[in-house]
Amino acid sequence: MNKVKYTIMGIALFVYTLAVIGLTTMIITPDPDFDRNTTLTTEEIDNMCDNREDVGF
Numbered sequence: 001m002n003k004v005k006y007t008i009m010g011i012a013l014f015v016y017t018l019a020v021i022g023l024t025t026m027i028i029t030p031d032p033d034f035d036r037n038t039t040l041t042t043e044e045i046d047n048m049c050d051n052r053e054d055v056g057f
Contacts, residue, residue, distance in 0.1 A: 040048075
């Protein structure tokens, strides 16, 4: 009986850990739609591309 109790407690702890990780990820990860409506000029895009080429991307 003791083994069953520890098995159930282990599974519950595992599920609880996954829930905490998922909730933390949802809170920390920014909203992908937040920057969708920003408009960049062609010059800003060229500057970003130049900066990426400088670091090797």
